Amino acid sequence: MPPKPDIRAVIMAGGSGTRFWPLSRRKLAKQFLPIVADRTMLEETVRRILPLVPARRIYTVANAAQTRTIRRLLPGLPEAHYLVEPEARNTAPSLILATARIHLENPRAVVAVLPSDHLITAGDVFLRKLAAAAEAAAAEDALITFGIPPSFPSTGYGYLRYRKGAARTFRKEPFRAVEAFVEKPSYEKAVAFLKKGGYAWNSGMFLWRADVFAAKLERFAPEFFEAWTRILAALRSKSRARVAAAFASIPATSIDYALMEKAGGVLAAEGDFGWSDVGAWSSLAGIWPRDADGNAFKGASVVLDARNNLAYNPGRLTALVGVDDLVIVNTPDALLVCRRDKDQSVKRILELLAARGDSECL
Amino acid sequence: MPPKPDIRAVIMAGGSGTRFWPLSRRKLAKQFLPIVADRTMLEETVRRILPLVPARRIYTVANAAQTRTIRRLLPGLPEAHYLVEPEARNTAPSLILATARIHLENPRAVVAVLPSDHLITAGDVFLRKLAAAAEAAAAEDALITFGIPPSFPSTGYGYLRYRKGAARTFRKEPFRAVEAFVEKPSYEKAVAFLKKGGYAWNSGMFLWRADVFAAKLERFAPEFFEAWTRILAALRSKSRARVAAAFASIPATSIDYALMEKAGGVLAAEGDFGWSDVGAWSSLAGIWPRDADGNAFKGASVVLDARNNLAYNPGRLTALVGVDDLVIVNTPDALLVCRRDKDQSVKRILELLAARGDSECL
Numbered sequence: 239m240p241p242k243p244d245i246r247a248v249i250m251a252g253g254s255g256t257r258f259w260p261l262s263r264r265k266l267a268k269q270f271l272p273i274v275a276d277r278t279m280l281e282e283t284v285r286r287i288l289p290l291v292p293a294r295r296i297y298t299v300a301n302a303a304q305t306r307t308i309r310r311l312l313p314g315l316p317e318a319h320y321l322v323e324p325e326a327r328n329t330a331p332s333l334i335l336a337t338a339r340i341h342l343e344n345p346r347a348v349v350a351v352l353p354s355d356h357l358i359t360a361g362d363v364f365l366r367k368l369a370a371a372a373e374a375a376a377a378e379d380a381l382i383t384f385g386i387p388p389s390f391p392s393t394g395y396g397y398l399r400y401r402k403g404a405a406r407t408f409r410k411e412p413f414r415a416v417e418a419f420v421e422k423p424s425y426e427k428a429v430a431f432l433k434k435g436g437y438a439w440n441s442g443m444f445l446w447r448a449d450v451f452a453a454k455l456e457r458f459a460p461e462f463f464e465a466w467t468r469i470l471a472a473l474r475s476k477s478r479a480r481v482a483a484a485f486a487s488i489p490a491t492s493i494d495y496a497l498m499e500k501a502g503g504v505l506a507a508e509g510d511f512g513w514s515d516v517g518a519w520s521s522l523a524g525i526w527p528r529d530a531d532g533n534a535f536k537g538a539s540v541v542l543d544a545r546n547n548l549a550y551n552p553g554r555l556t557a558l559v560g561v562d563d564l565v566i567v568n569t570p571d572a573l574l575v576c577r578r579d580k581d582q583s584v585k586r587i588l589e590l591l592a593a594r595g596d597s598e599c600l
Numbered sequence: 601m602p603p604k605p606d607i608r609a610v611i612m613a614g615g616s617g618t619r620f621w622p623l624s625r626r627k628l629a630k631q632f633l634p635i636v637a638d639r640t641m642l643e644e645t646v647r648r649i650l651p652l653v654p655a656r657r658i659y660t661v662a663n664a665a666q667t668r669t670i671r672r673l674l675p676g677l678p679e680a681h682y683l684v685e686p687e688a689r690n691t692a693p694s695l696i697l698a699t700a701r702i703h704l705e706n707p708r709a710v711v712a713v714l715p716s717d718h719l720i721t722a723g724d725v726f727l728r729k730l731a732a733a734a735e736a737a738a739a740e741d742a743l744i745t746f747g748i749p750p751s752f753p754s755t756g757y758g759y760l761r762y763r764k765g766a767a768r769t770f771r772k773e774p775f776r777a778v779e780a781f782v783e784k785p786s787y788e789k790a791v792a793f794l795k796k797g798g799y800a801w802n803s804g805m806f807l808w809r810a811d812v813f814a815a816k817l818e819r820f821a822p823e824f825f826e827a828w829t830r831i832l833a834a835l836r837s838k839s840r841a842r843v844a845a846a847f848a849s850i851p852a853t854s855i856d857y858a859l860m861e862k863a864g865g866v867l868a869a870e871g872d873f874g875w876s877d878v879g880a881w882s883s884l885a886g887i888w889p890r891d892a893d894g895n896a897f898k899g900a901s902v903v904l905d906a907r908n909n910l911a912y913n914p915g916r917l918t919a920l921v922g923v924d925d926l927v928i929v930n931t932p933d934a935l936l937v938c939r940r941d942k943d944q945s946v947k948r949i950l951e952l953l954a955a956r957g958d959s960e961c962l
Contacts, residue, residue, distance in 0.1 A: 555622075586921075
């Protein structure tokens with residue numbers, strides 16, 4: 239039996255989502271909102287992994303303002319584990335920084351990269367698969383991920399395509415080789431993917447051993463490997479200015495684009511643990527309990543001839559009469575009423591407000 | 601030239617409207633809300649007539665709780681003029697009480713009965729017509745009213761049918777004889793009325809000399825005349841209990857049904873002064889200013905692809921995305937989102953809340 243891997247979780251909490259406005263704000267992104275449970279999504283993310291990863295092995299990555307919120311929500315992490323992004327530069331720089339930080343402590347530690355704003359309903363299944371993935375990452379020179387079984391031809395997610403052939407098994411969990419990462423497809427392509435089979439949604443969750451990550455960078459992403467060595471040196475120097483300078487030198491791109499899409503040897507387990515990225519208000523309609531007419535509420539409600547509405551209005555009564563397919567979000571200073579299939583347009587509302595200099599509710 | 605009539609205005613403020621929920625409540629009816637202007641409809645009603653009827657000649661009729669609100673909103677009336685209905689019994693008992701009260705002071709006084717929750721946009725036209733109507737009431741043995749020129753085949757109003765023939769003129773204002781009062785018609789009948797001509801909406805505003813009112817009761821509504829004499833005697837006795845007993849003995853019906861529909865000699869002037877009874881939220885869409893897409897707001901707004909909505913949300917931002925024809929009303933404890941053509945169903949929401957014992961927001 240292999241030794242138990244030294245798992246370090248890196249919780250990515252730097253997202254600045256606008257799609258849950260008016261509940262989410264510039265300074266209060268989705269991960270800091272209790273939209274799927276009584277606790278914030280960030281807290282849920284940490285609670286979920288605690289049986290496998292103790293708090294002393296958990297890190298967060300976010301900007302300085304977000305980190306203040308994180309310290310308040312997650313007061314139990316080691317002081318040095320609240321990693322602050324010197325600036326917003328997408329996920330590649332942040333994960334190079336976090337992995338380098340962990341590499342200094344233990345090059346063979348397994349880094350589990352977890353978004354802080356995803357929903358997982360089958361937490362026990364997830365934990366089991368996470369343990370298996372950590373074992374795979376510890377044992378193999380491979381980057382590990384989860385492929386979400388696609389439930390519809392989404393054009394909002396990237397896909398991974400499995401290579402044909404036998405799966406490797408860790409802790410009885412099959413891991414299949416990933417042949418390619420595919421960018422968000424057209425609707426026609428997405429339909430074809432589902433028909434053909436062998437495709438899964440890119441979950442954005444990754445595991446790697448710190449030294450394997452470095453080796454993959456060196457081989458598949460040399461320009462990022464240079465940054466990696468600069469970051470390592472800067473961290474060793476303990477100079478915040480040097481770390482910031484090294485960080486700023488890394489191209490502002492996603493880790494998917496920087497490494498995952500290019501690297502060989504990616505393995506994926508099936509992410510069949512009730513995953514949702516909770517991309518917009520309407521996605522909560524599948525998560526909150528619904529009444530017989532398909533209405534879902536946070537807060538008291540009274541309904542007359544109304545179907546498939548979603549209303550967030552905690553502490554107040556929401557009365558619906560003769561309306562269908564609406565998203566309604568009421569906050570102390572702003573009320574949103576939106577057609578359910580238009581909830582991706584909420585960010586345009588923020589642009590409109592910003593354009594007219596109306597920053598109060600942003 | 602005839603002597604100037606002694607006009608007394610009786611402001612009927614006892615209505616318990618439910619159709620402006622959640623802004624209106626059991627204890628806060630439409631007349632106490634600032635829904636068409638910055639002041640409440642009751643205050644607007646009084647302000648409108650002050651150039652013709654000084655405060656010392658204005659009376660209000662409402663129940664005890666409402667009268668407390670009225671005293672606060674209209675502190676300038678004589679103490680004895682806040683007439684309290686011993687119980688809610690529709691308009692006939694209240695107007696018999698009020699007219700009897702005025703009859704004791706001056707039998708030849710002209711009583712102008714004015715609902716407290718109607719909108720009149722052309723206040724100057726209204727005042728001129730009110731003065732003419734008062735002169736007609738002073739001079740004639742007639743009940744006077746205003747017929748509202750119908751702008752659409754409404755099934756929500758009663759109608760009056762004019763008698764053919766020449767109009768009488770007072771202060772250059774023509775008054776036509778009313779042949780009949782017609783109850784709320786079917787849609788087909790309403791269409792026929794408009795096509796045929798000679799019909800007007802019953803405005804619910806009436807003028808009569810106190811002694812003429814008594815004489816009409818005696819002739820056309822003898823059972824109400826008995827009550828009238830009991831009320832007069834009770835008022836003379838100054839016994840509140842006797843007044844309440846006499847009041848309770850009057851059939852709980854409308855003055856329209858008790859007297860107007862039966863009495864001969866009703867004259868009506870054209871009520872072309874921008875009248876609206878503001879019957880429900882959607883009627884405000886014709887009153888509040890609208891944007892180019894037909895949206896009307898109280899409160900700040902931001903709109904994306906949304907048309908013909910009405911939102912009451914003062915002090916907060918309302919954001920609409922992709923929605924049409926909604927009525928949205930946000931209050932500190934309840935939010936209503938209603939299809940505009942269903943706003944008459946709002947009272948059913950109140951029934952649903954009451955039925956489940958949820959009285960907090962009623």
